[in-house]
Amino acid sequence: MRFFGPVFVSACLLGTASLAEAHVSIVSGPAATSKTQKITFGVGHGCELTDGTHLDTVKIRVVIPAGVSGIRALTSDFGKATIVKAGDAVTEVIWEKSAAEPDDFQYYELTLRARVDAVAFTTVLFSVYQTCRAAGSTDDVVVAWIDAPGGAGSPAASLVVAPSHVPGWNKLVIPAGTTVAAASLPTYLGDALIVWRGSAAYSSNAETMKMVGTTPGVTALAGDLQTNDEIWVKY
Amino acid sequence: MYRIIFLAAVMVAACGDNRAAPGDAPDPVDGSVPDGSVAIGPCLDRPTELAGAPAGQLPCELLPPGFQP
Numbered sequence A: 001m002r003f004f005g006p007v008f009v010s011a012c013l014l015g016t017a018s019l020a021e022a023h024v025s026i027v028s029g030p031a032a033t034s035k036t037q038k039i040t041f042g043v044g045h046g047c048e049l050t051d052g053t054h055l056d057t058v059k060i061r062v063v064i065p066a067g068v069s070g071i072r073a074l075t076s077d078f079g080k081a082t083i084v085k086a087g088d089a090v091t092e093v094i095w096e097k098s099a100a101e102p103d104d105f106q107y108y109e110l111t112l113r114a115r116v117d118a119v120a121f122t123t124v125l126f127s128v129y130q131t132c133r134a135a136g137s138t139d140d141v142v143v144a145w146i147d148a149p150g151g152a153g154s155p156a157a158s159l160v161v162a163p164s165h166v167p168g169w170n171k172l173v174i175p176a177g178t179t180v181a182a183a184s185l186p187t188y189l190g191d192a193l194i195v196w197r198g199s200a201a202y203s204s205n206a207e208t209m210k211m212v213g214t215t216p217g218v219t220a221l222a223g224d225l226q227t228n229d230e231i232w233v234k235y
Numbered sequence B: 001m002y003r004i005i006f007l008a009a010v011m012v013a014a015c016g017d018n019r020a021a022p023g024d025a026p027d028p029v030d031g032s033v034p035d036g037s038v039a040i041g042p043c044l045d046r047p048t049e050l051a052g053a054p055a056g057q058l059p060c061e062l063l064p065p066g067f068q069p
Helices: A006-013 A182-189 A206-214 B002-015
Strands: A024-026 A035-043 A054-063 A068-073 A082-086 A089-096 A108-116 A122-126 A128-133 A140-145 A157-162 A169-173 A194-197 A200-202 A230-234
Touching (some): A035 A054, A054 A140, A200 A206
Antiparallel strands (some): A054 A089, A194 A230
């Protein structure tokens, strides 16, 4: 046990920079609002100590945020999940395995099924607590992925909430109180073939955007989408 | 024998005359409009134009319903 003792473990619990980046993220893509769907968390790797030691992940605890309900957890490589409830509502899902691998070579995916009622064009943050351990050890290292994305801390897992849609053309209205920044179009509408507001169009496909630029009467959609804006989106 | 003759008669009657009426316009072969420019209306305006590799401008299937340039 040369790599961590009580002091180090405490430092990790406080979320200091003792660990290298090991982001736990949502890998199932955008969620559709007002629908029940699978949400998958990808654990890219375990914990890396500052001396380069890699530890396997033995436990993932996911806190269920507001706007997400109807939780059902799938059995994973960690076995069956444990559900924590407050009344009838599920507040946490915990996946835990008993033994750590001798090194950190595993990629884990942990899935739950849930209904997402958050407003479209928003992002829901899941606080995730990752526990790592050396094989044969009982000392745990916990990383709290709870900070706002883009900051200096450990980012929470972000669930992009997109509008419900069907294949083909969809006529959508930006919800009340919502502004979609032009820079966020790839986040919320990046999987669309093309998005139109009036005669202005956006696509995440660079070739399509080239054609937008060469089609008479058509401009590139550059401004923010505002409340009550009507857009045509083809998926 | 009578059955074969009957079936042959039915088939001949069903085939009819497939020749176009003298006043029919020829089918368009591309997306061009009479003045030679390329129309960019929605696909409903050009039902005979099948999806193909784009040629510089947005193909009609990516133009929204009711789009007017």
